Amino acid sequence: MPYLGITPGLRYKFAYVRGDNIDTGNDNNGTEREIFNQIGYTIQSGAAKDLHLRLRNSIYRSSTDVGPDLNEIRAFVEYPLSIL
Numbered sequence: 001m002p003y004l005g006i007t008p009g010l011r012y013k014f015a016y017v018r019g020d021n022i023d024t025g026n027d028n029n030g031t032e033r034e035i036f037n038q039i040g041y042t043i044q045s046g047a048a049k050d051l052h053l054r055l056r057n058s059i060y061r062s063s064t065d066v067g068p069d070l071n072e073i074r075a076f077v078e079y080p081l082s083i084l
Contacts, residue, residue, distance in 0.1 A: 009041050009042040009043065010039075011040045011042075012037075012040075013036070013038040013039075014035075015036040016034070016035055017034045017036070018031075020032075024063075024066060028063070030063040030066035031062065031063050032067075033061050034058060034060045035059045036057075037056070037058075038055070038056040038057075039054070039055050040052060040076075041054075051077070051078070052078040053077055056072075056073070056075075056076070057072070058070070058071070058074075060072075
């Protein structure tokens with residue numbers, strides 16, 4: 001996926017995926033496509049240094065033989081812990 005570092009700690013990713021000629025088990029061949037956007041930020045200093053926040057949006061479309069259409073938004077919070 002393309003990566004673009006805009007400012008320190010800020011990241012953006014984008015992907016487009018397309019598939020065709022999917023064997024659906026009947027006479028039709030299926031198709032699918034997905035658009036994926038993600039933005040993330042890692043705090044650079046202070047008490048929450050290395051805390052990473054991400055927001056992801058995925059839009060999935062397919063022929064009816066392959067599966068249902070989906071729209072998805074996910075939020076992620078990651079913080080490294082040293083346990084040793």
